[in-house]
Amino acid sequence: MTGRIQFWFEFASTYSYLSAMRIEDAAARHGVAVDWQPFLLGPIFAAQGWDNSPFNIYPAKGRYMWRDMERLCAARDLPFVRPDPFPQNGLMAARLALVAKQQGRIGPFVRAVYAAQFGRGLPISDAGVLAECWCAAGLQATLIQDASAPETKAALRAQSDKAQKLDLFGAPSFIAGDELFWGDDRLDEALMHAASI
Amino acid sequence: MTGRIQFWFEFASTYSYLSAMRIEDAAARHGVAVDWQPFLLGPIFAAQGWDNSPFNIYPAKGRYMWRDMERLCAARDLPFVRPDPFPQNGLMAARLALVAKQQGRIGPFVRAVYAAQFGRGLPISDAGVLAECWCAAGLQATLIQDASAPETKAALRAQSDKAQKLDLFGAPSFIAGDELFWGDDRLDEALMHAASI
Numbered sequence: 545m546t547g548r549i550q551f552w553f554e555f556a557s558t559y560s561y562l563s564a565m566r567i568e569d570a571a572a573r574h575g576v577a578v579d580w581q582p583f584l585l586g587p588i589f590a591a592q593g594w595d596n597s598p599f600n601i602y603p604a605k606g607r608y609m610w611r612d613m614e615r616l617c618a619a620r621d622l623p624f625v626r627p628d629p630f631p632q633n634g635l636m637a638a639r640l641a642l643v644a645k646q647q648g649r650i651g652p653f654v655r656a657v658y659a660a661q662f663g664r665g666l667p668i669s670d671a672g673v674l675a676e677c678w679c680a681a682g683l684q685a686t687l688i689q690d691a692s693a694p695e696t697k698a699a700l701r702a703q704s705d706k707a708q709k710l711d712l713f714g715a716p717s718f719i720a721g722d723e724l725f726w727g728d729d730r731l732d733e734a735l736m737h738a739a740s741i
Numbered sequence: 742m743t744g745r746i747q748f749w750f751e752f753a754s755t756y757s758y759l760s761a762m763r764i765e766d767a768a769a770r771h772g773v774a775v776d777w778q779p780f781l782l783g784p785i786f787a788a789q790g791w792d793n794s795p796f797n798i799y800p801a802k803g804r805y806m807w808r809d810m811e812r813l814c815a816a817r818d819l820p821f822v823r824p825d826p827f828p829q830n831g832l833m834a835a836r837l838a839l840v841a842k843q844q845g846r847i848g849p850f851v852r853a854v855y856a857a858q859f860g861r862g863l864p865i866s867d868a869g870v871l872a873e874c875w876c877a878a879g880l881q882a883t884l885i886q887d888a889s890a891p892e893t894k895a896a897l898r899a900q901s902d903k904a905q906k907l908d909l910f911g912a913p914s915f916i917a918g919d920e921l922f923w924g925d926d927r928l929d930e931a932l933m934h935a936a937s938i
Contacts, residue, residue, distance in 0.1 A: 592799055602789055604910040608923055615920075615930070713801040723812075726805055729926040733812070 547576040547738035550719040552707060553654070554585040555634030555641075556597070557715040558613050561662045562728040564654050564716075565622060570731060574739040580650045582641040583703040584634070585715055591708070597631045616728075617662075625665035632661060633669040635700075639691040640674060642699050644683055652681035744773040744935035747916040749904060750851070751782040752831030752838075753794070754912040755810050758859045759925040761851050761913075762819060767928060771936040773917075777847045779838040780904040781831070781897070782912055788905070794828045813925075814859075822862035829858060830866040832897075836888040837871060839896050841880055849878035 551567055553560040571578045589598070599606035610626060617624035637657050644653040656677035660666040666673045678688055690696060710719065718725040720738035725731070748764055750757040768775045786795070796803035807823060814821035834854050841850040853874035857863040863870045875885055887893055907916065915922040917935035922928070 602910060604908045607908060608910065608921060611921070612923070612927075711801045711804060713799060713805065724805060724808070726809070727926075729924075730809075 547574065547720065547735075547741060548579060549576050549734055549738040550579045550581050552581045552583055552710075552712055552715060552717040552719070554583060554715040555637045555654075555657060555661070555668055556631035557585065558599075558609060558662065559728045560716040561658045562613075562616060562620070562622070562716075563718075563731050564658045566620075567731065568651055571735055571738075574735040576735050576738045578651070580641070580645060580654060581703065581707075582638040582645075582650075582654070582700070583707040583712070583715075584638060584700070587704050588708060588713060592713070600630070623659075623663035625663065627661050627665050627667070632667060635669070636671070636674060636691060637668050637677075638703075639696050639700050640678065640688065642696055642703075643687055643690045644678075644681060647683055647687065649681050649683050653677060653683065656680045744771070744917065744932075744938060745776060746773050746931055746935040747776045747778050749778045749780055749907075749909055749912060749914040749916070751780060751912040752834045752851075752854060752858070752865055753828035754782065755796075755806060755859065756925045757913040758855045759810075759813060759817070759819070759913075760915075760928050761855045763817075764928065765848055768932055768935075771932040773932050773935045775848070777838070777842060777851060778900065778904075779835040779842075779847075779851075779897070780900040780909070780912075781835060784901050785905060785910060789910070797827070810859075820856075820860035822860065824858050824862050824864070829864060832866070833868070833871060833888060834865050834874075835900075836893050836897050837875065837885065839893055839900070840884055840887045841875075841878065844880055844884065846878050846880050850874060850880060853877045 549571060551563065553564060567578055594601055599609045614624060641650055641654055644650045657668055660673055660677055661668045668674065675685065675688060679685060711724065714726055716728060718731060718734035720734050721741045723737055725734035746768060748760065750761055764775055791798055796806045811821060838847055838851055841847045854865055854871070857870055857874055858865045865871065872882065872885060876882060908921065911923055913925060915928060915931035917931050918938045920934055922931035
């Protein structure tokens, strides 16, 4: 591995699903290591004056986004089911992702959660759904309780603070060297940059 | 030509510059005809509650957009100068574009205006700048006054009404058949769809 890319994702984000499902394979082709960085968009959107997903606040943009996702998922042979309600609450999933990262299993866990949410339309705030994803990722069930530990909660808050310091405004976001790339549409450019530095 | 694509653009839009400079060549490769559709984003943004460019309203997104444009223009060998103030007032340019369309010269005129604005940083509300673009596009100087005719003003208002009925929320937007594609990042997909129907 020569380069490194930070992948900042929010579980409720539709376009983060697209990136999560392909970033490991795409990064491997470029010889780049992936650093998975879960965070919450809620505090960032709140700072922009939004109390909901921009796709709900701006209906025309929302209608377009769902059709765009349908087309993109069809082109990539990814299953796509629109979760209801949208956006889902990804707080517990994000805390679990930090625990999975310590165990070296964050990629499989994150993919399992996205597949449950956007591939099967399951509620990712549901403890049973999350437990199924956890075990499917090869993680020990007894570790689930670590997600509720004070240090895990603090670690997720620190992620969101770091995201704001990095000037992130949406997800997925990629950081390679000093360059920020936003959106699944820029993943290839971000990887090329990561491989070049 | 087998297919047809509507290209909805706003002169003040940075990403519309990227599409305007490549759409004719790209469409020709797909055997698709381009239908140039100037419109104003102002009324559409106002309906969303915005009184300015989203890139000014959301500073982090704005900072990112300028860097993204720098990178994309460098990769495409397009000159890029950030116009000041941003956004520019594209009202007269849009009216002139409708006159140029009647003359069968809208493509060359639109490219000249974008090149002046984003390639050289010139003010596109300036009558002298617009006259230079007009003549560079091979249009007769005496036709410039047609842009201020009541029927031209009404035609541009009709464009913005049509854009709202089409559920457009930003620019550039592309329509192929019944499908809407938003952003320079979707131009290739839009052309492939136009060529397939």
